[in-house]
Amino acid sequence: MNSKNDGMTLIVKTITRLTVVLIILYALYITFHGHLTPGGGFAGGVILALSFVHIVIAFGKDFAVKNFTGIVASILESVGALVFLSIAILGFIRGAFFKNFLAKGLPFDLFSGGIILPSNLAIMLKVGFGMFSAFLCLIFFVTKEREK
Secondary structure, three states, X not given: OOOOOOOXXXXXXXXXXXXXXXXXXXXXXXXXXXXXXXXXXXXXXXXXXXXXXXXXXXXXXXXXXXXXXXXXXXXXXXXXXXXXXXHHHHHHHOOOOOOOOOOOOOXXXXXXXXXXXXXXXXXXHHHHHHHHHHHHHHHHHXXXXXXX
């Protein structure tokens, strides 16, 4: 199949290019403000994964296979897990598992949560790329079933 005809129409592809950046920014906003408002790493990760799913739907499966390999998603998911575990272990070195080792700011400031913000960012990576990896697996499964 010709790559120009894969996915949806030119209008959908153009709008997708514009909106994906906004969706990723919204995922970061939800993650960064998770200790002040409802949200956090899990919600931000789901929104991040949704932005990648949006790209796959608009541009087609072949575009996703070419540009978003499962290895990259797996590495970024593992980085999120390692960062989260490192935060826990650094707290353990300071006296207790997940003990806050970062300075607390003024209440209701963006950087007032100590280790909550880095934990939320690590969870966002873990959840976002984990869900996107699951979505890629589903794409491959459905494709292989249709080829039979």
